Amino acid sequence: MPVRRRLFAGQRLRALxxxxxxxxxxxxxxxxVSASYLSQLENDQRPLTSALIEKLASLFPVDWQDLGTDGTEQLVVALREASADPLFAEPLPPDQLARLAEQNPAFAERFVALHEAYRRTGQRLAMVDEALTTENPAADTAATARLPWEQVRDWFHFANNYVDTLDRAAEKLARQLRGRAPSPGTEAIETHLRQALSISLIYSGQSGIRSFDAEMSHLVIDPGQPAESRRFQLAHQLVSLALRDEILAVIEGAKLQSAASRQLLFVGLSNYAAGALLMPYDDFRRTARTLRHDIDRIAQIFGTSFEQTCHRLSTLQRDGAKGVPFFFCRVDMAGNITKRHSATRLQFARFGGACPLWIVHEAVAVPDRILVQLAETPDGVRYVSMAKGLVKPSGTFERPPRRYAVALGCETTHAGEFIYADGLDLASERSVVPIGISCRICPRPDCDQRAFPPSDREIEVDPDHRGVVPYRIG
Incomplete structure (x- = not known):
């Protein structure tokens, strides 16, 4: 049996x-612990115990990850996350996790891999279940096949909404353009388009939001958009040309089924790279953490919109420098989820509306006001959600403005990193709102807001008794 190593991490502990x-x-x-004991730890006079490592990872999950933990510690963290799945009655004690990682690392790695496969399989089954239970009387195998936009959406989901080659290439390009500014400005992007790529730039509202003529090298941008949107469209065109080879290499590896899905992925990857150009990874992540993810303050620094900033926060998944795992979505006035990604255990409905108890629906009706919520999903995991209703002007009376809401949230484990959790009583049971994913796959039997019963349960109907809904779930 191998001898358990002793971990001295005084410098890392002091840096934290x-x-x-x-x-x-x-x-x-x-x-x-006592202050004197901590002093001994920081001066490497005592090693960290498994319980203290577990406590540090729990109190400072992102910081502790950043401090250069070795392979065994990383394996312990992965084991802790896997064993904390609601599938199990309770997580394993820290000492057991440490012994397992040190004495049986191959088994521990396979357990973590199996848990990840289980989680991904559950997500795919939920996708299939929703697809098969949509209200489509003519549904068959052909009809329920994934559409091109669904293929692209799912590709980003299983890529964890992070594309390393593009992110780093965009970050490198940003360094060339921004000088000492946090983000490349509109003028710098325009200059690069004109001088480095020989693109003529025209601002006109006659060709949609953005129109590029590759043969003539003409780029037309609608000036009626908000400044942040115009800048993003310029960045999109810049990266789609400057990083074309990198984008095409990712598309080739994606192995999508149709030409339409590959073209949609090209657009999606260009949007991704544009966000990475305007919000370079390292500086953006550091600023976000310093400001505790205050969206308005971050957006002011990088010159981005509220939505762009929220979306970028959900992509910070670089190995060795991950950000807080967030979920992000955009919901329109009809309750349709038009953008979604989750680096947390929360998964969004693929079809139909989301849970009506989720605060994002209220935010749609109340623009420019931030709402917060402490919510719990049926698996017992709790989340802090922030939602804000937005109105995007069209630039003309002839087209109505776009109204929607965006939501950003994290598990309560990371509430200390999320400024929007400050006003919530995380310990109060009365403060928790029980939400689901969608009515079709929500198992809650006592929800007053249920629109229809779950697809996998029988219902019981009593003509002589009426509750909020005219049936009981079996």
Whole structure:
């Protein structure tokens, strides 16, 4: 049996404390140890115990990850996350996880891989279940085949909404364009389009939001868009030309089935790279964490819109430098989810509307006001959600403005990193709103807002008794 190694991490521990501007006494209290014991840990006079490592990973999940943990510690963290799945009655004790990672690393790695496969399979089954239970009386195998936009949406989902080659290429291009600014400005992007790519640029509202004539090298941008939108369209065109080879290489590896889906993926990847250009990974992630993910303040620094900033936060999944795992979505006035991604355990409905109890629906009706919510999904996981209704002007009286809401949220484990959780009582059971994914796959038997019964349950109807809905779920 291998001898358990002792972990001395004084420098990392001190760096963590100083980055959070904590006194030794403050961190010692949080860890449940004395200040003198913490001092010994920081001076490498004592090793970290498994319980303390677990406590640090729990209190500071993103910071502890950033401090260069070795392979065994990373495996312990992965085991902790897998064993904390609601599938199990309770997570394994820290000492057991540490022994498993140190003494049986091959088995531990396979357990983590199996859990990830189980999670992904569950997501795919939920997708199939929703597809087969949509209200389409003529549904058959052909009719329920994935449409091109669904293929692209699912590709981004299973890529974890992060494309490393594009992100790094866009970050490199941003360094060339932005000078000392946090983000490349409109003028710098226009200059690069004209001088480096020989593109003539015209602002006119006669050709849609953006129109590019590749043969004539003419780019037309609608000037009626908000400044952030115009800049994003310029960035989209820039990266679609400057990073074309990188984008095409990703599409080739995606192995999508149709020409339409490959073209849609090209558009999606160009949008992704445009976001990475305007919000370069390292600086954006560092700023976001410093400001505790205050969207308005981050958007002011990078010159981006509220929606663009939220979306970018959901893509920070670079190995060794991950951000807080967020979910992000955009919902229109009819309740349709038009954008979605989740780096958390929460998954969105693919068809139909989302849960009516979720605060994002209220936000659609109340533009320019931020709403927050503490919610719990049927698996027992709790989330802090922030939602804001937005109105995007059309630039003309002839077209109505677009009205929708965006939502951003994280598991309560990361509430300390999320400024919108500050006003919530996370310990209060009365503050928690029980939400589902969609009525078709929600198992809750006592929801007053249910639109229709779950597809996998029988219903019981009593003509002589009427509740909020005219049936009981079996």
């Amino acid at each position: 404390r100083e980055s959070r501007e904590l006194r030794q006494a403050d961190l010692a209290t949080a860890l449940g």
